[in-house]
Amino acid sequence: MSTTDAEATTSQPNDTTDDLTSLRHSRxxxxxxxxxxxxxxxxxxxxxILAAVATFLVGLSIPALxxxxxxxxxxxxxxxxxxxxxxxxWAATLxxxxxxxxxIGIALFISHYAPRRLAQGLGYIIDLLAAVPSVxxxxxxxxxxxxxxxxxxxxxxxxxGELPVLGWFFTGPVSGTGRTILxxxxxxxxMVLPIITAISREVFLQTPRLHEEASLALGATRWEMIRQAxxxxxxxxxxxxxxxxxxxxxxxxxxxAMVLSPAAVIHFELLTSSNPNxxxxxxxxxxxxxxxxxxxxxxxxxxxxFIITLAVNMTARWVLSRRKEFSGAN
Amino acid sequence: MSVTTSSSLPxxxxxxxxxxxxxxIAMLVVAVAIxxxxxxxxxxxxxxxIIIVGALLFLVAMFALSGAxxxxxxAKDRMARYVVTGFFIIALFPxxxxxxxxxxxxxxxxxxxxxxxxxxxxxxxxxxxxxxIWGTLIVTGIAGLISVPIGLFTAIYLVEYSGxxxxxxxxxxxxxxxxxxxxxxxxxxxxTLFSFVFGPGTNSGFAGxxxxxxxxxxxxxxxxxxxxxxxxxxxxxxxxxxxxPKWRTIAKVVLPTALAGIVxxxxxxxxxxxxxxxxxxxTAGITSSLNVNPFADPMATLPVFVYYQYITPGVPQDPxxxxxxxxxxxxxxxxxxxxxxxxxxxxxxxPKTGR
Amino acid sequence: MSKRIELKDLNIFYGKFHAVxxxxxxxxxxxxTAFIGSSGCGKSxxxxxxxxxxxxxxxxYVEGQVLLDGVDLYDKAVDxxxxxxxxxxxxxxxxxxxxxxxxxxxxxxxxxxxTKISRSEADELVEQSLxxxxxxxxxxxRLDRPGSGLSGGQQQRLCIARAxxxxxxxxxxxxxxxxxxxxxxxxxxxxxKELKETYTVVIVTHNMQQAARVSDSTxxxxxxxxxxxxxxxxxxxxxxxxxxxxxxxTEDYITGRFG
Numbered sequence: 001m002s003t004t005d006a007e008a009t010t011s012q013p014n015d016t017t018d019d020l021t022s023l024r025h026s027r028x029x030x031x032x033x034x035x036x037x038x039x040x041x042x043x044x045x046x047x048x049i050l051a052a053v054a055t056f057l058v059g060l061s062i063p064a065l066x067x068x069x070x071x072x073x074x075x076x077x078x079x080x081x082x083x084x085x086x087x088x089x090w091a092a093t094l095x096x097x098x099x100x101x102x103x104i105g106i107a108l109f110i111s112h113y114a115p116r117r118l119a120q121g122l123g124y125i126i127d128l129l130a131a132v133p134s135v136x137x138x139x140x141x142x143x144x145x146x147x148x149x150x151x152x153x154x155x156x157x158x159x160x161g162e163l164p165v166l167g168w169f170f171t172g173p174v175s176g177t178g179r180t181i182l183x184x185x186x187x188x189x190x191m192v193l194p195i196i197t198a199i200s201r202e203v204f205l206q207t208p209r210l211h212e213e214a215s216l217a218l219g220a221t222r223w224e225m226i227r228q229a230x231x232x233x234x235x236x237x238x239x240x241x242x243x244x245x246x247x248x249x250x251x252x253x254x255x256x257a258m259v260l261s262p263a264a265v266i267h268f269e270l271l272t273s274s275n276p277n278x279x280x281x282x283x284x285x286x287x288x289x290x291x292x293x294x295x296x297x298x299x300x301x302x303x304x305x306f307i308i309t310l311a312v313n314m315t316a317r318w319v320l321s322r323r324k325e326f327s328g329a330n
Numbered sequence: 331m332s333v334t335t336s337s338s339l340p341x342x343x344x345x346x347x348x349x350x351x352x353x354x355i356a357m358l359v360v361a362v363a364i365x366x367x368x369x370x371x372x373x374x375x376x377x378x379x380i381i382i383v384g385a386l387l388f389l390v391a392m393f394a395l396s397g398a399x400x401x402x403x404x405a406k407d408r409m410a411r412y413v414v415t416g417f418f419i420i421a422l423f424p425x426x427x428x429x430x431x432x433x434x435x436x437x438x439x440x441x442x443x444x445x446x447x448x449x450x451x452x453x454x455x456x457x458x459x460x461x462x463i464w465g466t467l468i469v470t471g472i473a474g475l476i477s478v479p480i481g482l483f484t485a486i487y488l489v490e491y492s493g494x495x496x497x498x499x500x501x502x503x504x505x506x507x508x509x510x511x512x513x514x515x516x517x518x519x520x521x522t523l524f525s526f527v528f529g530p531g532t533n534s535g536f537a538g539x540x541x542x543x544x545x546x547x548x549x550x551x552x553x554x555x556x557x558x559x560x561x562x563x564x565x566x567x568x569x570x571x572x573x574x575p576k577w578r579t580i581a582k583v584v585l586p587t588a589l590a591g592i593v594x595x596x597x598x599x600x601x602x603x604x605x606x607x608x609x610x611x612x613t614a615g616i617t618s619s620l621n622v623n624p625f626a627d628p629m630a631t632l633p634v635f636v637y638y639q640y641i642t643p644g645v646p647q648d649p650x651x652x653x654x655x656x657x658x659x660x661x662x663x664x665x666x667x668x669x670x671x672x673x674x675x676x677x678x679x680x681p682k683t684g685r
Numbered sequence: 686m687s688k689r690i691e692l693k694d695l696n697i698f699y700g701k702f703h704a705v706x707x708x709x710x711x712x713x714x715x716x717x718t719a720f721i722g723s724s725g726c727g728k729s730x731x732x733x734x735x736x737x738x739x740x741x742x743x744x745x746y747v748e749g750q751v752l753l754d755g756v757d758l759y760d761k762a763v764d765x766x767x768x769x770x771x772x773x774x775x776x777x778x779x780x781x782x783x784x785x786x787x788x789x790x791x792x793x794x795x796x797x798x799x800t801k802i803s804r805s806e807a808d809e810l811v812e813q814s815l816x817x818x819x820x821x822x823x824x825x826x827r828l829d830r831p832g833s834g835l836s837g838g839q840q841q842r843l844c845i846a847r848a849x850x851x852x853x854x855x856x857x858x859x860x861x862x863x864x865x866x867x868x869x870x871x872x873x874x875x876x877x878k879e880l881k882e883t884y885t886v887v888i889v890t891h892n893m894q895q896a897a898r899v900s901d902s903t904x905x906x907x908x909x910x911x912x913x914x915x916x917x918x919x920x921x922x923x924x925x926x927x928x929x930x931x932x933x934x935t936e937d938y939i940t941g942r943f944g
Contacts, residue, residue, distance in 0.1 A: 562780070572793060
């Protein structure tokens with residue numbers, strides 16, 4: 001009986017010999033070992049890649065952090081990087097201010113207000129926004145949104161630019177092209193909208209019918225039911241959806257690089273042409289011209305960005321995982 | 331007439347105080363018309379201002395009217411409905427505007443020359459993006475060749491082999507972390523990797539492919555994992571009960587059953603990275619000529635091409651802008667096309683249940 | 686074909702949980718043996734231990750012996766995968782492979798193991814198996830259509846055909862009719878009576894009348910109390926179990942005093 005390879009046996013599977021030989025293991029099932037090895041190897045490779053990313057970033061950032069300021073293309077590191085860190089957080093925050101309410105509203109619209117049959121189609125339409133490449137968003141931002149928003153900016157500056165607190169945001173002179181951080185934040189908001197909407201939509205659809213019906217049975221209007229049953233249930237999901245959106249907004253490069261007209265400043269002016277750039281946007285702009293330790297400095301700013309987005313994303317995933325129903329895996 | 335709580339039982343209370351069916355639409359029209367008129371008087375009538383102010387006027391008026399006739403609770407309910415509907419419409423605006431713009435401006439250069447010439451020796455008019463298109467195909471192709479096997483086998487490991495193991499939990503967690511890596515950081519990683527090995531300043535298509543792989547692998551893993559989990563356990567059991575070893579069960583029963591979903595997941599992952607600009611900016615760089623060697627020299631890709639054409643145009647500017655828009659249109663068509671193909675495959679090739 | 690099965694002091698564990706305690710019985714060849722008992726009493730667990738299917742679950746293991754014509758299937762040297770090539774199984778819900786045609790489903794046991802047979806041998810095997818499962822006439826004109834396009838009862842007979850195509854010694858059936866309508870159920874019961882002429886058949890069923898109709902011997906399993914391991918309470922000729930059982934627990938179950 002040839003059992004050199006367990007798989008390509010030429011004898012029938014039903015050996016009529018009644019001894020143990022036909023049932024015996026043959027070389028501990030070679031195929032299984034190989035397959036399992038490849039699979040676990042691939043998984044381990046991912047961990048290796050991630051470790052490599054961290055290592056290389058840190059490794060090449062160190063020269064920038066330890067060298068003297070005179071040797072650095074961009075000067076002392078932290079004073080170089082801080083405005084960009086500020087810009088990154090500021091732009092992302094602005095984007096979230098616009099994106100979150102609209103995204104939640106859209107998610108509610110699709111899950112609870114739109115006709116059932118259209119719901120999936122409407123979801124697809126919003127998801128189309130996610131398919132648009134960021135460079136195209138940049139083109140649109142420069143060409144359409146900036147000029148369109150400019151009259152509004154002028155109106156804002158004229159009416160609120162001199163006031164006490166609001167003046168910090170709305171002071172003039174208004175940028176001639178409309179390419180301000182506010183415009184960039186709006187583009188960013190449109191880009192992260194699909195992510196927040198998609199997750200929130202799923203969360204809302206999973207509200208237990210029991211709770212919804214309990215609310216309706218008490219005579220609640222639809223909006224009251226949503227406030228009573230859907231939103232409380234979905235809050236953790238919404239939070240993590242927002243954090244994922246935030247992570248995306250923090251890391252977005254092209255829309256910022258193209259729409260913003262940058263300056264190395266830290267302020268809250270939304271309408272002028274001097275805008276703080278973001279880390280990512282700055283890397284995109286400066287990289288082609290960088291040399292020597294300047295490259296290391298840019299990489300170091302990238303490391304800062306990586307750490308920020310890592311923290312945000314890990315927190316979001318942790319919150320999501322505590323609500324097992326939304327994690328997708330079963 | 332204001333009915334704030336409806337706790338009285340007589341039958342009129344069930345039907346009293348409702349606005350007629352099309353009040354909302356009528357009010358919307360009226361509000362917009364009034365706004366247009368008033369703003370025109372002040373010379374401030376533009377489409378945007380009419381819509382914004384008109385909408386606000388509509389909301390205020392409806393709230394007052396509904397509150398008076400139907401009660402405050404119903405009024406709030408109406409407001410909620412109008413606001414969420416309005417938000418949905420707001421979201422449609424950028425989508426429609428963007429697609430419209432891209433088509434309108436991109437069509438100008440959607441000619442044969444655009445798809446057959448590169449920018450070699452081109453100073454103003456003419457030229458094309460053939461080098462960028464090839465670059466995108468090559469870079470994305472290599473990225474796919476790297477990412478799909480790694481992602482596929484990792485997903486197989488997570489679903490078929492490990493269950494609750496600690497390695498599996500670590501992998502799952504870090505795959506999730508990987509989905510959050512900013513694309514520019516992935517690009518920096520590839521750049522630093524290649525600088526380390528080959529010396530600083532190395533631009534190549536392959537480096538770009540590595541950067542894209544870092545972005546692509548996590549999405550492949552997650553979508554394949556989901557697809558494999560959808561395969562009912564009973565099929566695996568049927569195979570085991572026939573005396574088929576585990577690896578063959580996976581290869582010949584589980585994977586074929588999940589194949590449509592897996593292909594869709596891969597196509598969608600490709601669609602996601604094919605439009606990435608930032609990582610390719612710092613790895614593959616840009617060039618004017620066609621370069622089909624991914625291992626040496628900068629390689630142009632479509633998104634980077636669009637970026638540079640628009641941001642650093644020569645003189646005269648218009649031909650550059652036109653090329654940029656044409657490139658953008660091509661990019662959108664490719665991405666939307668891939669998305670459509672992905673969903674089509676999922677829909678058409680789900681395991682056959684027909685007679 | 687058709688071998689005798691002996692269970693000797695079989696104890697089955699899922700991790701730390703002792704699921705089944707100390708089963709001793711002999712299952713005769715060329716006969717149908719039914720396992721009956723209320724839910725959760727271990728009858729499916731015992732069934733699945735015969736072809737070592739319970740090992741597919743993490744942490745499940747067995748103490749004791751399962752002898753197939755005297756050969757211990759749990760001997761250290763024995764490969765569970767190979768055991769399953771000698772013992773076939775049909776499941777509660779029909780599970781034909783959805784990406785394969787009817788023909789390919791029947792041949793799956795052969796093909797998946799890369800055994801080479803010629804086209805004509807394959808055709809013969811397909812016809813033989815389908816005839817053996819009483820399905821040939823209904824599907825002979827559409828062997829290349831998907832296996833999942835048949836009705837529930839036909840799918841289950843397809844699964845039976847798939848199981849017997851590899852010429853097993855034993856056929857295990859885990860509540861094969863519980864997902865089927867009454868007419869399909871009868872068709873399968875008739876089939877089981879034919880199958881017993883060639884194979885050793887063991888069937889788990891929660892339907893007592895079915896056990897009474899179909900089996901030659903019956904084994905009654907039960908739990909002493911919730912959380913306790915399941916045990917074999919009584920085993921004997923079906924006639925006796927249903928009309929004159931020895932144990933009170935058996936009689937209570939048969940007469941419906943508990944379910």
